Amino acid sequence: DAGVIQSPRHEVTEMGQEVTLRCKPISGHNSLFWYRQTMMRGLELLIYFNNNVPIDDSGMPEDRFSAKMPNASFSTLKIQPSEPRDSAVYFCASSPGLASNEQYFGPGTRLTVT
């Protein structure tokens, strides 16, 4: 099993640019989670999906952030326009779903907005 796959692993962009982060969950997992990690705020849940449907997006900081899950094997997190305060490590995690709550994290994308 390849585990959760994220791309890119590192992203450096200028303020105002659009950033798209990508995630492929573990095959067969029904739930997908996007987290943001910073020193100041720790690990924050941004949004999560069950069976490709967004369930809770209350953690999305503002309208500049959006997430989609067009099918069971792919999700994107988009920031437009990006700002320096968006600099963080963004993790995607997947879980088998209601039958099992274990979440498995991807390697993360380190985003730097200058």
Next chain:
Amino acid sequence: GENVEQHPSTLSVQEGDSAVIKCTYSDSASNYFPWYKQELGKRPQLIIDIRSNVGEKKDQRIAVTLNKTAKHFSLHITETQPEDSAVYFCAAIFSGNTGKLIFGQGTTLQVKP
């Protein structure tokens, strides 16, 4: 509200000693409590979890205990080794949320050789 408090924020022990990290949670209906280990620059990795129908679970040198009445759970690491040095996060899943984990603030564990 949904909240998980974790203590201490930093912990330093000598190699071979035990380490204990404690977490409290707010929702008495919570029923799943995982622990994650995150090494520097790496992803959080699930190391052990416990469900509300048991009070203790062990896996080699690590164990987790749960006190539902007091709404707290703890991670115990025995015979600590330098490779145990990492940030440890506790989490709780809340009833009414389909899989949403609330994480504690993290504990930085340093094991000195």
